[in-house]
Amino acid sequence: MIAQPIITVNNLVKKYGDFTAVNGISFTVYEGEIFGLLGPNGAGKTTTLEIIETLRNKTSGEVMVDGFSIDADANSIKQRIGVQLQAAGYYPNLNLYELLVLFSGLYGVKVNPMDMLEKVALTDKAKAKYKDLSGGQKQRFSIATTLLNNPRIIFLDEPTTGLDPQARRNLWDLIRQIRDSGTTIVITTHYMDEAEELCNRVAFVDGGRIIGLDTPDHFIDQLVASGFERKKQVKQANLEDVFINLTGKEWREG
Numbered sequence: 001m002i003a004q005p006i007i008t009v010n011n012l013v014k015k016y017g018d019f020t021a022v023n024g025i026s027f028t029v030y031e032g033e034i035f036g037l038l039g040p041n042g043a044g045k046t047t048t049l050e051i052i053e054t055l056r057n058k059t060s061g062e063v064m065v066d067g068f069s070i071d072a073d074a075n076s077i078k079q080r081i082g083v084q085l086q087a088a089g090y091y092p093n094l095n096l097y098e099l100l101v102l103f104s105g106l107y108g109v110k111v112n113p114m115d116m117l118e119k120v121a122l123t124d125k126a127k128a129k130y131k132d133l134s135g136g137q138k139q140r141f142s143i144a145t146t147l148l149n150n151p152r153i154i155f156l157d158e159p160t161t162g163l164d165p166q167a168r169r170n171l172w173d174l175i176r177q178i179r180d181s182g183t184t185i186v187i188t189t190h191y192m193d194e195a196e197e198l199c200n201r202v203a204f205v206d207g208g209r210i211i212g213l214d215t216p217d218h219f220i221d222q223l224v225a226s227g228f229e230r231k232k233q234v235k236q237a238n239l240e241d242v243f244i245n246l247t248g249k250e251w252r253e254g
C-alpha cells in the first residue's frame, strides 16, 4: 500500500517580532506513522506543532491536515485531531469520569467515559481527582482526552517527561497501540531512546529549520558508515535495564 500524506507543511515561517522561531520548515507526515520532532530547547518544535493544531497563527507558509488547509478549514481540522489539554483545564472538583463527560460534551461527541479510561488502564481511577494521580497516570489521562473525538491524528508534546522507566515503557506501549489502531501520531521528545523505539521517522529541528529527516535506523546506519565510533565501548545493558530488571515491568501506580 502506498503511504498517504496526512499532514503537509510547506515553507512554514513563524516570527515573534524580529525573532524568527520557525524559519521555512517543510515536511510530510504519512497516515499511520509515528512521526517525531526532535531538537534542542527553543528549536521551534512546539511552535510548529501548535500552528499545525490551529492553536497559533503562522507568519507564512502552507499547512494541510487531512486534506484541509489551516487557513480555510481550521474547524474541520480541529474535529479531526486530538490535542493534549494543559493541566489547568482539568477542573479540580471533577473526577476523571466527570472530566471526560465534560470534555466529550465540549467536542459534541458521545463517548462512554469508562471505555476511554479502559484504553489507558485507568478504570479504577474513575472517581479520582486529576491532582491525586501519579505522573504516569496524569499522562495517560491526558492521552485519553486526545482520543475523545476519535481523531485521525494526535499530537503529543513531550508525553513522557518526568516519568519513571516503567511508566515510560507503558506509555510507549499505549502510544504504539493507538498507532496500530489506525491513528497517526506526531510526537516531540528529548529522549532519543524513546524516538528510536517509537518513531517510524524523525525530523531534527534546530534554529527553526529541519536539519535532517529520516528513519531512526537510516540515521544511525549513516553515522556508523561515516566512521563514527562511540568513545567508550557500550556494555550489553545500562542502568535503566538494571532498574527495570530489579523493579519489574508491570504498571506500578494502579
Ligand SMILES: Nc1ncnc2c1ncn2[C@@H]1O[C@H](COP(=O)(O)OP(=O)(O)OP(=O)(O)O)[C@@H](O)[C@H]1O
Residues within 6 Å of the ligand: 016, 019, 021, 039, 040, 041, 042, 043, 044, 045, 046, 047, 048
Ligand atoms: N509567544 C512567544 N513570544 C516570543 N517568543 C516565543 C513565543 N513562544 C515561543 N517563543 C520563542 O520561540 C522559540 C521556539 O520555541 P518553541 O517553544 O517552539 O521551542 P521548542 O523546540 O518546542 O523548545 P522546547 O524543547 O524547549 O520545548 C524559542 O526561542 C522561544 O523562546
